[in-house]
Structure formats: C-alpha cells, structure tokens
Amino acid sequence: MATKTAAERRTEARRAYDAYVQECPTRHLLDRISDKWVSLLLTALAGGPRRYGDLSRIVAGVSQKMLTQTLRTMERDGLVSRAVTVSVPVRVDYELTELGRSLLPVMQAIKSWAETHIEDVLAARERYDDRPN
Template sequence: MATQSAAQRRAAAKTVYNAFVAACPTRQLFATISDKWVGLVLVALADGPRRYGELNALIAGVSSKMLTQTVRTLERDGLVTRSVTAGVPVRVDYALTPMGRSLFPVMLAVKDWAEGHLDEVLAARARYDGAAAAPAGS
C-alpha cells in the first residue's frame, strides 16, 4: 500500500462522513447546529458583532447559563469569535466567522420557514390531537 500524505488522509476521511452512522463525528455537529439556541444566536449575529448583553436581551427565554454555553460551543466549533476589549467594564463582543456566515443562510431559511408555516403546523397539531382524543371506533 502506498504512503499517503496528511492532506490525502484528510481528504479520504471526509468522504466517509455519514451522520446516519452513530459513531460519525458529523452526528455531534448536526446535533449542535440543530439546537434552537444555536440557530437563534447565529441569526442574531448576522448583522454584525453583538455584546453578550445584547444577545441576552434579543433572544427571549434564553438563560444566561444556556447563552454562555451556546456561544462557547459556537466559538469552539469555529462559528463565532469572541473579542475582549479592555476597559471598565470589559467589553466582550461576539461575531460570526466566515464559516459561521456560511451557515447563516441555512439558519435564516429554517427560521423563516418556521415563521411562515406556523399556522399550518398548529392546524395539523390540532387535527392530530383531536383524532387522538376521539374514542376508538368513532
């Protein structure tokens, strides 16, 4: 067998990624980017950098702990950068990286789809719940 360079091994490894396989690392990434807070943070950062407090105020319902976990995960995965500016108080800004910006259109499309189809989904839920509550044989 011929020796492969590191770049060749990486290229070959990319061809075997399959999120349907339990042990595949893409499954963990898929789980991360499908989290509701991740999608909302990415969409919130689309217009440019924001301070932590701005994100917290903009994203209703997110706890400080969950927002902190979310931005740390995004930073770790290379989707968001964290910039600290010295001062009193210290200023911390979060911004999308180029890779984060490449994911933004997908997240925006999901957000827009959810907002545009909510009435249909609520109607489908009502029909389903009504049928499930109906006595058997009716």
C-alpha cells in the same frame, strides 16, 4: 477480493462522514447546529458583532447560563469569534466567523420557514390531537 467486516465498514463510513452511521462525528455537529439557541444566536449575529447583553435581549428567554454555554460551544466549533476589550466594565463582542457566515443562509431559511408555517403546524397538531385513538 476479501469481504469487509462490519467494524471495517463502520470505520470506512465514519471516514467518509456519513451521518447515517451512528459513530459518525457529523451527527454531533448536526445535533449542535439544530439546537434552538444556536440557530437563534446565528441569525441574531447576522447583522454584525454584538455584545453579550445585546444577544441576551434579542434572544428572549435564554438564561445567562445557556447563553454563555451556547456561545462557548459555538466558539469552540469555529462558528463565532469572541473579542474582549479591556475597559470598565470589560466589553465582550461576538461575531460570526467565515464558517458561521457559511451556515447563516441555511439557518435564516429555517427560521423564515418556521415563522411562515407555524399556523399550518399548529393546525396539523390540533387535527392530530383531536383524532380518536
């Protein structure tokens, strides 16, 4: 049985989608879905379709540029769908796709965990920062 080169092992691992392999495309997806705007927009869309302006109000602090960019990448990744209704002004609604809805429970759990444990994290940071070097 022949041994495999490092390049062959990396290619094989990439095909198996092992996120610990640097070239694995799942790393890009993990990077994308761990973005704070993606997680907030996913959970904001949990209740159903929302207009762009509604999302802008719900997700406080997101700039127009970042909101547009994030929604576009989420649409490209198949997490949201965009529906344009011709009217004056034009109406644009965003909704989670089936793929986006499958990610929703994970994101809701992370959001809930963060809201529940923020005091613990802030206290840990303070203890860490107060340690002598």
